[in-house]
Amino acid sequence: MFSKVLIANRGEIAVRVIRACREMSVASVAVFSEVDRAALHVSKADEAYPIGPAAARESYLNAAKILDVARRSGAEAIHPGYGFLSENAQFARACAEAGIKFIGPPAAAMELMGSKTRARAAMQAAGVPMVPGSARGLTLAEAEAMADKIGFPVMVKAAAGGGGKGMRLVRAAGELKAAFETAQSEALRAFNDGEIYLEKFIENPRHIEIQVFGDEHGNVVYLGERECSVQRRHQKVIEEAPSAIVDEDMRQRMGAVAVQAAKSAGYTNAGTVEFLVDSARNFYFLEMNTRLQVEHPVTEMVTGLDLVQLQLRIAAGEKLPFKQEELTLRGHAIECRIYAEDPENNFFPSPGKITKLLRPSGPGVREDSGVYEGWTVPLDYDPMLSKLIVHAADRPSAIARMKRALDEYFVGGIKSNLPLFRRILEHPDFAAARIDTGFLDRLLAAKPEVGASGNGLSEIAAVSAALFAATAPKKNGNNGARPEPTKDAELSNWKRTARSEGVGGE
């Protein structure tokens, strides 16, 4: 096992990896940008080093700086988390050249899966079921011919695209030209790569993915599925394991395909094969994510495994410590991704100071968080605050447990998407597991029933509002409006004093 691991990330995932390291007696090295000095991952790690300004490309995406810290601190391996450098094959190569183990798949497998068209071709050759469509860059004329062949609706996609960028739905032949050109120019601008392909559009699919794990001795297993159909703008919002529509037979078939996909790509370590599932429960390869997923905890809850520890063991050269047939799934797990964003204002990011944080606990509740009360969520990064995960015997009890945990959860000072989750969990379609990737958009388009205030709670609320006003600290006659505008000024004064007194000991 490694004696020291650097975590090239921030937020909850950096804390998650640090925790795994601590449990394995592996020293952890954190890196942080200028705005993250007070971030949770910095104080939780054994060592921490600054890597530059807030802008990610100058800090968390700066491979040279991170490798330099790894060398100087004596880290033997780098865990990239998710996002940032986690799917950057060049970085994986640079680690290898520096003699530092990249905790993830080989660079060649990352490159293959990173190109959607190459991945498609390779997966097709490996016999993985695919959505009908083209497997290579198309001209407009070729796209028109292809659309004719597979039939509308079709999806126009940029080969280098991701996160919903460079994607256009086309329902009729007349719309194809415009969609093709927009997708291409968007892809050129965002990814500097205008390669376009075309796919049959599956109406209202489910998003179900298989977690795979490979060691460096040729063994690959699958750890069951996760259903991530509750999405907004192609971003997952709620994930669960297992999926309500996947039975053991389907799980084995999907698992076998995912293992085949991983093997044919020479894949090792943690990976996820994403599938679209249509209403007849046919599944089609979507893409492979060559990293630990945000939603890995739901798999951990139902398998009883620690995926991050497993990643470290495999990267250190150990064999998978179990066989496929030894794995069993137990109970049901659900995860909510809690973001600093305002569900009443188009989910606009709402960074700022967390003035109050009440966290849920009790049976079957887990929170993977990257924040604390009093911390100011910086506006420079993804505004995810934490992941709330529950585990219970079955899906209905997991939903009940999640509702209970959400009631206990409170974030003050900034807006969060907490109120959204109850709307989802209480929706009859969610309770009946009638979900697909359009479910959340439909739910949001329907206006929420305006707060039925007949239960006397609004009177309690009115009294409480007055009590809060009566007990609020007086603010020098500015009538309680807009507190604490002087924080930055105070901070810089403090810094100035510290500098003039030569504090800092360098």
Next chain:
Amino acid sequence: MIYEVTIAEKTYRVELQRVATGWKCALDGRDLPLDVTAAQDGVLSLLLDGKSYEIKQEGTGNETSIVIGHERFSAAVRDPRSFRSRRRTGAAEQGVKRITAPMPGKVVRLLVPVGSPVEAGQSVIVIEAMKMQNELKAPKKGVVKKITVTEGAAVEAGQSLAEVE
């Protein structure tokens, strides 16, 4: 102390009096046998007729959200004796209202030229921050009197971008 609290367009008159055991409270002239304690900063524990409520407050100032369990109430609190408070409410309906940037970002588009009439809630300016676009809406019906930014401009949180009169 007397407060007027408006929730969902209904206004309640809340009388509070500090007594040795805590607070004496009347709602719209009716005495409430309330047992209240600040369990922790920003959280009230309230007992009424044996029922227990844990109450949290989102945001501070005159506009706050009160959270009870999973129910959320937007409350506007006014002290009717306060001159400031009265003048402030007056200004809300008439006069000039500003559109301010909710956070630092970049102005992507101006949707309405200066001088044009707008409805309350109509989008006026699109700003982008954290890779997301957000439409800033007119706070009231009126005329766009002034726009102080141009497309492409970087803006700070709280910066005034436009005025509607």
